[in-house]
Amino acid sequence: MKKRLVPPTAATRRHVLAAVAALAVMAPLTSACGGSEAGAEDGRTLRLWHYEDPDGALGKAWTAAIAEFKRSHPGVKVVFEQKTFDQIQQNAGMILNSDKAPDVLEYNKGNATTGLLGKQGLLTDLTPVVRSRGWDKKIAQSASVTARYDTKGEMGGDKWYGVPNYGEFVLAYYNDDLFAKHGIAKPTDFKSFEAALAKFKEAGVTPLANAGNDYPASHWLYLLALAKANRAWVDDYQLYKGKVDFHGPEWTWAVAKYKEWLAKGYFEKKDVGLKGNDMGEQFVSQKRPIMVSGNWWFGGLTHDIKNFKWSVAPYPGATMTLGSGGNQWVVPTRAKNKKLAEDFIGITMSDKIQKLIGESGNIPLAVKADRIGNARSRQLIDAFDAYQHSNGLAFYPDWPVPGYYDAFVAATQNLVNGAGADSVLDQLAAPYDKYISTRH
CATH class of the missing domain: 3.40.190.10 (Periplasmic binding protein-like II)
Structure with missing residues (x-):
């Protein structure tokens, strides 16, 4: 199979905010021309x-x-x-x-x-x-x-x-053939999403594609936190509008739910060392029926998947998702x-x-999506429109702090490897709180 799953610059773009912020802190640009003509x-x-x-x-x-x-x-x-x-x-x-x-x-x-x-x-x-x-x-x-x-x-x-x-966001990719084979209805809310995960596991199928040594695992953690969050929480976290409590209900519930899904086998613990492209391969090879990730996969999947039917839909577990313009x-x-x-x-x-x-x-x-002839593209655009018009784009978890991407990867790997909830939350809180204290 040709490896065309991720556009050449997509992975770099998603997290360059944090990486470049670290460089900016260490080595500011030369003084600007300001009002130069x-x-x-x-x-x-x-x-x-x-x-x-x-x-x-x-x-x-x-x-x-x-x-x-x-x-x-x-x-x-x-x-x-x-x-x-x-x-x-x-x-x-x-x-x-x-x-x-x-x-x-x-x-x-x-x-x-x-x-x-x-x-x-x-x-x-x-x-x-x-x-x-x-x-x-x-x-x-x-x-x-x-x-x-x-x-x-x-x-x-x-x-x-x-x-x-253009826009970008995280949504659900479903292997329609595997859903049909196991008689499982595609989910419409979080309750039916978890029900689908349980049914796949009962059938001997690990339901969720994942990768612990890259962005997917941290995206999942943030997505779960968004299930218990509101817009004010996102603005506090991303735009520094208020204090963020990493031991509050949002992050605490996210870590607990992540651990629960690991224990039930909805995620595979052995995925802890995988990269994003490995996650895509799990979905394309039909080893995992569900992948929740960004629309940057859409074009590659359209090209690479020839042997089964698939579809996209908003992730049914939260009213907000990772994404932005x-x-x-x-x-x-x-x-x-x-x-x-x-x-x-x-x-x-x-x-x-x-x-x-x-x-x-x-x-x-x-x-608008109704101007687009490609039916699957309309699904994608409709999903994004629903989020952007409901103020449901919550950016990405590593954006607020320089170098935070690496901290998230380390914390989620520790989570998969069995670290305690408080330890993981403290690990995420430390660089964030330090940055906030020195920001002004």
């Missing part, structure tokens, strides 16, 4: 960078957007440079603070990336453009949190430093043709390009 606009050249695979949904969409831009801007030259995610991530501060800055580029969301560069004056405040062109009306508020920052560079503020075009277009302060950059972003927000994103297997932010 960009070169005079000549309206003749658009310089554009992005890092998407040309064969992926977003790569196809951006290629089509460039073609549309050329058609609507005769006489304007487009200089496109294909970059890797790491090239942009590692060199953005230095390049954007120079005359080599492009006019528009795809950039990662988050406090340590877009927020940091916006605070340092390296990115254009797009708020007036976003409002005048109505992009704020096309993107639900919960999906725009990671595009908006405050004066500290923390997400959720009132200044738009980026414009996202996707990475975004930003305009450097030193861009030479900002108006052309804004026109290009506008094209990526158009119905034509947004529809292409959906038909190709990703989640457009500005077009």
Whole structure:
């Protein structure tokens, strides 16, 4: 079987917020140009960078957007440079603070990336453009949190430093054939979800795909905590709006439920050393009938699964899920043709390009599912829309603290290996509380 399960940059993107935040704390960028004047606009050249695979949904969409831009801007030259995610991530501060800055580029969301560069004056405040062109009306508020920052560079503020075009979230993938083979109904709520897990186990099938040495295990822990959480709890944890009690009912219940599922065999303890791709292989090889993970798997599964029927649906255990708006277009302060950059972003927000994103297997932010012909893609988009319009996107568990991803992996591995609940919760609390105490 060809290993196409995860897009090349997907795993890196999901947790780069925490990793890059750690680098930002240790080695801040050189002082920003602040109010430095960009070169005079000549309206003749658009310089554009992005890092998407040309064969992926977003790569196809951006290629089509460039073609549309050329058609609507005769006489304007487009200089496109294909970059890797790491090239942009590692060199953005230095390049954007120079005359080599492009006019528009795809950039990662988050406090340590877009927020940091916006605070340092390296990115254009797009708020007036976003409002005048109505992009704020096309993107639900919960999906725009990671595009908006405050004066500290923390997400959720009132200044738009980026414009996202797509969404990402965690949902359920079901092997429909295995559900039918064992006479099990697909779940509609948490009670029926647990009932399905029990029935699979009774039939000798471990129900849940998982991987303890990567993001999946920590995603599960956070997802279980969200079952007992409300929006205020998420905002306290992710946006620092209030004190977080790691021994409170949300995290305590999550650890207890995780331990219960381990004891009942819904998770396999031997999965403790697996990586995310191993989890995907469990689902594709039909060893596990249920995988709860991100929509970044959707395109690869569509390509790789030929021998059984499968479907997607919102995870039935919580009204909120892990997710956010996707990475975004930003305009450097030193861009030479900002108006052309804004026109290009506008094209990526158009119905034509947004529809292409959906038909190709990703989640457009500005077009409805009923405009998409692909039935399974409509399932995906409908599920995301339900979350974004109910303020149900709760970001990712490792986002709040620099280096927190590694702490989560270690804590969940200890949990699987039998550590006590209090020990696991203390392990998660320590880096979070330390960061909060030194944040101001």
